[in-house]
Amino acid sequence: xxxxxxxxxxxxxxxxxxxxxxxxxxxxxxxxxxxxxxxxxxxxxxxxxxxxxxxxxxxxxxxxxxxxxxxxxxxxxxxxxxxxxxxxxxxxxxxxxxxxxxxxxxxxxxxxxxxxxxxxxxxxxxxxxxxxxxxxxxxxxxxxxxxxxxxxxxxxxxxxxxxxxxxxxxxxxxxxxxxxxxxxxxxxxxxxxxxxxxxxxxxxxxxxxxxxxxxxxxxxxxxxxxxxxxxxxxxxxxxxxxxxxxxxxxxxxxxxxxxxxxxxxxxxxxxxxxxxxxxxxxxxxxxxxxxxxxxxxxxxxxxxxxxxxxxxxxxxxxxxxxxxxxxxxxxxxxxxxxxx
Amino acid sequence: xxxxxxxxxxxxxxxxxxxxxxxxxxxxxxxxxxxxxxxxxxxxxxxxxxxxxxxxxxxxxxxxxxxxxxxxxxxxxxxxxxxxxxxxxxxxxxxxxxxxxxxxxxxxxxxxxxxxxxxxxxxxxxxxxxxxxxxxxxxxxxxxxxxxxxxxxxxxxxxxxxxxxxxxxxxxxxxxxxxxxxxxxxxxxxxxxxxxxxxxxxxxxxxxxxxxxxxxxxxxxxxxxxxxxxxxxxxxxxxxxxxxxxxxxxxxxxxxxxxxxxxxxxxxxxxxxxxxxxxxxxxxxxxxxxxxxxxxxxxxxxxxxxxxxxxxxxxxxxxxxxxxxxxxxxxxxxxxxxxx
DNA sequence: GCTGGCACTCACACGGACTGAGTGCCAGCA
DNA sequence: TGCTGGCACTCAGTCCGTGTGAGTGCCAGC
Numbered sequence: 001x002x003x004x005x006x007x008x009x010x011x012x013x014x015x016x017x018x019x020x021x022x023x024x025x026x027x028x029x030x031x032x033x034x035x036x037x038x039x040x041x042x043x044x045x046x047x048x049x050x051x052x053x054x055x056x057x058x059x060x061x062x063x064x065x066x067x068x069x070x071x072x073x074x075x076x077x078x079x080x081x082x083x084x085x086x087x088x089x090x091x092x093x094x095x096x097x098x099x100x101x102x103x104x105x106x107x108x109x110x111x112x113x114x115x116x117x118x119x120x121x122x123x124x125x126x127x128x129x130x131x132x133x134x135x136x137x138x139x140x141x142x143x144x145x146x147x148x149x150x151x152x153x154x155x156x157x158x159x160x161x162x163x164x165x166x167x168x169x170x171x172x173x174x175x176x177x178x179x180x181x182x183x184x185x186x187x188x189x190x191x192x193x194x195x196x197x198x199x200x201x202x203x204x205x206x207x208x209x210x211x212x213x214x215x216x217x218x219x220x221x222x223x224x225x226x227x228x229x230x231x232x233x234x235x236x237x238x239x240x241x242x243x244x245x246x247x248x249x250x251x252x253x254x255x256x257x258x259x260x261x262x263x264x265x266x267x268x269x270x271x272x273x274x275x276x277x278x279x280x281x282x283x284x285x286x287x288x289x290x291x292x293x294x295x296x297x298x299x300x301x302x303x304x305x306x307x308x309x310x311x312x313x314x315x316x317x318x319x320x321x322x323x324x325x326x327x328x329x330x331x332x333x334x335x336x337x338x339x340x
Numbered sequence: 341x342x343x344x345x346x347x348x349x350x351x352x353x354x355x356x357x358x359x360x361x362x363x364x365x366x367x368x369x370x371x372x373x374x375x376x377x378x379x380x381x382x383x384x385x386x387x388x389x390x391x392x393x394x395x396x397x398x399x400x401x402x403x404x405x406x407x408x409x410x411x412x413x414x415x416x417x418x419x420x421x422x423x424x425x426x427x428x429x430x431x432x433x434x435x436x437x438x439x440x441x442x443x444x445x446x447x448x449x450x451x452x453x454x455x456x457x458x459x460x461x462x463x464x465x466x467x468x469x470x471x472x473x474x475x476x477x478x479x480x481x482x483x484x485x486x487x488x489x490x491x492x493x494x495x496x497x498x499x500x501x502x503x504x505x506x507x508x509x510x511x512x513x514x515x516x517x518x519x520x521x522x523x524x525x526x527x528x529x530x531x532x533x534x535x536x537x538x539x540x541x542x543x544x545x546x547x548x549x550x551x552x553x554x555x556x557x558x559x560x561x562x563x564x565x566x567x568x569x570x571x572x573x574x575x576x577x578x579x580x581x582x583x584x585x586x587x588x589x590x591x592x593x594x595x596x597x598x599x600x601x602x603x604x605x606x607x608x609x610x611x612x613x614x615x616x617x618x619x620x621x622x623x624x625x626x627x628x629x630x631x632x633x634x635x636x637x638x639x640x641x642x643x644x645x646x647x648x649x650x651x652x653x654x655x656x657x658x659x660x661x662x663x664x665x666x667x668x669x670x671x672x673x674x675x676x677x678x679x680x
Numbered sequence: 681g682c683t684g685g686c687a688c689t690c691a692c693a694c695g696g697a698c699t700g701a702g703t704g705c706c707a708g709c710a
Numbered sequence: 711t712g713c714t715g716g717c718a719c720t721c722a723g724t725c726c727g728t729g730t731g732a733g734t735g736c737c738a739g740c
């Protein structure tokens with residue numbers, strides 16, 4: 001029906017105008033800025049309908065309308081074509097990410113890039129250990145009963161732990177251990193590691209058995225500890241821009257939640273590659289994120305994401321642009337990690 | 341002289357009151373809150389002197405006085421005894437830092453701890469590579485002409501770089517290389533590494549010479565690259581508290597400067613262990629840090645600092661408390677790193 | 681050299697009037 | 711049936727004038 005169709009157009013126009021001006025938008029301004037082909041009075045009728053259905057709301061009588069979370073959601077769901085990035089933007093991405101020397105550097109550049117492209121707060125998750133594969137396992141003797149275990153994954157992530165050994169391990173023993181462990185684990189996905197441990201310990205030469213068990217235990221601990229999922233955050237300065245008022249006055253709870261990391265990580269857990277996830281306002285269960293939207297996507301070469309990245313900003317954000325940026329950056333990061 | 345002495349007391353009282361209340365402090369309130377033994381009128385005279393000498397200023401006529409940067413400086417320089425931390429605080433430090441699994445974890449906890457203790461933004465620098473010693477150097481073959489070099493230092497820091505090798509390196513060659521390099525570098529301070537390289541390449545067996553040269557070159561690069569000095573930042577939420585107004589309106593430039601890292605790193609470069617450095621307002625050359633004070637100290641066991649840590653906040657901060665916290669935390673971190 | 685008193689200043693808070701963007705409703709027109 | 715122009719109404723934000731009070735500088739007196 002022509003009517004519903006126009007309602008959608010009106011909603012879209014409201015979202016666009018409100019995002020760009022940050023002022024509640026009225027019927028008259030709408031008619032002036034968009035070629036809707038109808039008069040303000042008609043638009044008013046449509047707006048009344050939209051309000052009744054909960055897509056928009058007015059902050060107070062005699063003010064314009066503002067989209068609700070539901071309104072943004074509807075708008076985002078109807079974003080058919082993700083608008084492609086400009087050539088300049090693509091070039092910026094390449095230039096920014098090239099020349100990174102290691103994983104830390106890659107993620108650091110990524111987060112800065114995302115923050116710059118979107119003018120929002122950017123978050124990037126380290127590649128999840130459990131989905132990475134072992135590239136190398138190194139043992140360095142520290143003292144008679146202490147070893148340093150260094151785990152290097154194919155995504156370039158490095159984890160280290162000190163292992164208190166049950167027996168003294170001299171240099172030769174350590175060399176034996178290293179060979180044994182690498183033979184067992186190199187190339188294996190870390191998620192499969194726990195399955196291999198039992199067999200490995202059993203088949204180990206008796207004099208190494210206790211040591212293998214101790215090291216394996218530490219390895220498994222490394223996987224389950226919450227510290228395994230690290231987050232890089234950047235662009236927090238974008239919160240202080242002046243639209244700080246978007247978060248009903250204070251950005252403090254939001255900053256705190258971001259530093260907590262765990263909140264963001266939980267949101268990111270659900271994300272897969274290639275499909276951009278958008279969570280709008282109240283859709284984020286966490287209280288501090290009410291009033292904020294979170295646009296994220298997984299990165300990684302395969303069909304399972306190695307990790308996630310995204311941006312956090314006010315619900316009043318440029319969804320189309322941010323979704324495009326997040327997706328493009330994720331794709332590049334995926335490529336970059338697959339190469340190295 | 342009794343007069344100068346009282347002036348100092350008055351200044352101290354003004355700083356204390358202003359820090360705790362954030363209101364310009366007047367003569368009457370001063371007389372009421374502090375036992376100065378004189379009347380408000382007398383205090384007014386002293387305040388006039390202090391103002392003339394540039395230690396305090398009044399935002400506008402008929403408002404109380406506010407300390408200037410010079411006033412804070414004077415106050416800080418006369419802080420004779422650094423007030424010791426409470427037992428609860430000491431316990432909090434221990435509890436917070438115990439149980440850290442690796443360097444990343446230690447520094448992450450440190451920055452959170454500092455931010456919590458001081459209610460300011462905390463910054464912690466990774467141990468400087470050039471002052472660390474090599475614990476182990478690991479080589480992992482990636483492809484025919486590519487090696488992954490992993491550098492592990494005695495401070496627990498791990499750096500990795502991909503080396504494009506001039507010659508194909510099979511597993512045995514890599515093993516030889518590893519032995520050779522570790523024999524040469526293990527235990528050596530990284531600052532001395534550059535001196536050793538020439539000799540090492542010369543004495544290497546001919547078939548390894550090119551490879552040794554390539555890897556050594558990468559190692560040296562790792563040391564000079566600006567990426568060598570990393571920074572962990574935490575507690576940015578404390579900027580959004582409400583005293584955001586301390587930074588003449590906007591915390592944005594400050595947040596940007598913090599994310600830049602380089603600004604803070606430059607300030608931190610000058611810092612030594614055991615002596616807490618305080619830079620107040622304009623004393624920080626960088627424009628964004630005008631209006632902010634920076635309290636920092638080096639950490640590390642020896643007489644040379646491995647790195648620095650500190651807090652950034654409004655000039656209107658609790659200098660005594662922050663200096664005490666920074667120093668105490670640095671001491672614990674130094675111990676912790678020396679142990680492992 | 682300290683104190684009480686006094687006149688003066690001025691940021692800030694309070695309150696009323698005004699303005700204008702925006703709305704809802706209604707009668708009229710295609 | 712659906713769109714349009716007109717009209718009365720609402721109310722946040724702004725402007726302006728007044729009042730208040732904290733704070734000051736100065737001066738005479740102890």
